[in-house]
Amino acid sequence: MQPFFYDRAGDPDQALEFARQPDSHFIGGGTNLIDLLKNEVQSAARVIDLNRAGLAAIVPAPDGGLDLGALARNGDTANHALVRRDFPLLSQALLSGASAQLRNMATNGGNLLQRTRCHYFNDPGFTQCNKRVPGSGCAALEGFNRMHAILGVSEACIATHPSDMCVALAALDAVVVAHGAQGERRIPMREFHRLPGDQPHLDTVLAPGELITGIHLPPSPFAGHSHYLKVRDRSSYAFALVSVAAGLALRGGVVVGAGVALGGVAAKPWRIPGAEACLLGTRVDTAQFDRAADALADRLLAGARGFKDNQFKVALARRSILRALQLAGQGTGGSE
Amino acid sequence: MKKPRKLEAEPPWPAPPAAAHARLSRREFLQSTAVAVSATGLPLAPVLLRASAPAPAGADAFPEPVPVVLEVNGRRHELRLEPRVTLLDALRESLGLTGTKKGCDHGQCGACTVLADGRRINACLTLAIMHENEAITTVEGLAPDGRLSPLQAAFIACDAFQCGYCTPGQLCSATALLAELRAGQASAVSPDVRRPRPVVTEAELRERMSGNLCRCGAYPNILAALRKVAG
Numbered sequence: 001m002q003p004f005f006y007d008r009a010g011d012p013d014q015a016l017e018f019a020r021q022p023d024s025h026f027i028g029g030g031t032n033l034i035d036l037l038k039n040e041v042q043s044a045a046r047v048i049d050l051n052r053a054g055l056a057a058i059v060p061a062p063d064g065g066l067d068l069g070a071l072a073r074n075g076d077t078a079n080h081a082l083v084r085r086d087f088p089l090l091s092q093a094l095l096s097g098a099s100a101q102l103r104n105m106a107t108n109g110g111n112l113l114q115r116t117r118c119h120y121f122n123d124p125g126f127t128q129c130n131k132r133v134p135g136s137g138c139a140a141l142e143g144f145n146r147m148h149a150i151l152g153v154s155e156a157c158i159a160t161h162p163s164d165m166c167v168a169l170a171a172l173d174a175v176v177v178a179h180g181a182q183g184e185r186r187i188p189m190r191e192f193h194r195l196p197g198d199q200p201h202l203d204t205v206l207a208p209g210e211l212i213t214g215i216h217l218p219p220s221p222f223a224g225h226s227h228y229l230k231v232r233d234r235s236s237y238a239f240a241l242v243s244v245a246a247g248l249a250l251r252g253g254v255v256v257g258a259g260v261a262l263g264g265v266a267a268k269p270w271r272i273p274g275a276e277a278c279l280l281g282t283r284v285d286t287a288q289f290d291r292a293a294d295a296l297a298d299r300l301l302a303g304a305r306g307f308k309d310n311q312f313k314v315a316l317a318r319r320s321i322l323r324a325l326q327l328a329g330q331g332t333g334g335s336e
Numbered sequence: 337m338k339k340p341r342k343l344e345a346e347p348p349w350p351a352p353p354a355a356a357h358a359r360l361s362r363r364e365f366l367q368s369t370a371v372a373v374s375a376t377g378l379p380l381a382p383v384l385l386r387a388s389a390p391a392p393a394g395a396d397a398f399p400e401p402v403p404v405v406l407e408v409n410g411r412r413h414e415l416r417l418e419p420r421v422t423l424l425d426a427l428r429e430s431l432g433l434t435g436t437k438k439g440c441d442h443g444q445c446g447a448c449t450v451l452a453d454g455r456r457i458n459a460c461l462t463l464a465i466m467h468e469n470e471a472i473t474t475v476e477g478l479a480p481d482g483r484l485s486p487l488q489a490a491f492i493a494c495d496a497f498q499c500g501y502c503t504p505g506q507l508c509s510a511t512a513l514l515a516e517l518r519a520g521q522a523s524a525v526s527p528d529v530r531r532p533r534p535v536v537t538e539a540e541l542r543e544r545m546s547g548n549l550c551r552c553g554a555y556p557n558i559l560a561a562l563r564k565v566a567g
Contacts, residue, residue: 091522099547
């Protein structure tokens, strides 16, 4: 790890002030940044410690939803009484990620900004990676690409975003709150992460020096019927091959609202606005509901394209969508 | 795990005098040879992180060691560390608390697990300087009065280790796990996170310990030790 300077921000304004220095990076939990610095995937002249800057609170929002501080830990967020009661989908997604130790460190803001786990990105021994070195090529296209994306890819990059939290946030229509030189910005989750296009080195729409201060969760009708399904190579402490965040609003067993997002398939949580409309009016636990889930899979997976090692993800995603919706339909936590 | 590997090769440095060598612990010997390695211009071993950085020309542009106060196992330590020094390296290299192990150094194995204000964290993926004004507990602090905690005693009774390298991390992790269960925290296998108190099952304990790998495969006995204490 190369040497760097260290600044400790006492509040968000001071953090923004520190961030005006060249090549400075905010540090929250450090679980991703320090790893990247150790591997020399990323450099930093200066790290700005946000851990004394406040921003760790989780409080009810005026609209009846919840405001999550950017510096609240993933573990604390997952176990917050109001998150568990009103947003079990988010709690379940957070608890599916990493380990207890890492969740105690990782922050909500940092989780939004975590980098891909593509092997070719994380090992500078590979010279081709457009995300790490723009213009150098993509070793994953022809390489070992079992974990890689099937949607929203470009010839420049087929990396996935590794977060579980973000998939649930997308299904819950969360809003990222950021502060920068222009003041506050509120960015809907579906617009926060970028698809690679010809600039895969840009993961998000955040401007340089802009600071995530929180995440807003609008009131959710899904608390009673939601499920986060994570399919992975081992049953814990592994990134998703495919994941599905599914939330249903039911009236008398009939779907009146739904939010479904996919993880492990693209550079961002994958959600098609309005696609869930095909579920509306169907009754859970019926063949009609299953057919509607399949129709939703058609919409979500339109244009899906597998590579050498990840063709299986297309069928896996389709089946996972159905399974997650069936489980959500049975009620959060199943029929117990 | 680079240091032992270096010693397997024919050493390019002179052996320390026999009398001095006899008084050195294995660890001190490794440290003294690592210093010798740097003198030969070979790559620096991680152990050298604690040495002051060389003062380059235009020293104001180079991150010098800065004062860092750590409270570890109830003792206060005033250190000078480069900001890049991880909590793990500070504990092991600056404080000599080598109970905390460096396994993967990338947050993938849990051997470096310590408690910060009672919460389990991976010491390898955090900077020491980020932990001022926190109470750090390492495996050396789990039995402060020299008496084993019930969990430590259960590990011995259940033979919950083979080589022992992951054990300090397992013990710190499991210590926090018990507190998390008492606090009613949920896990990924809790059937419904909306229920306030998880039922302690084998699946719950396995999931909650998944951040600690054991390459000897002592998992069944680790689980037995946990069951003994967690009920």
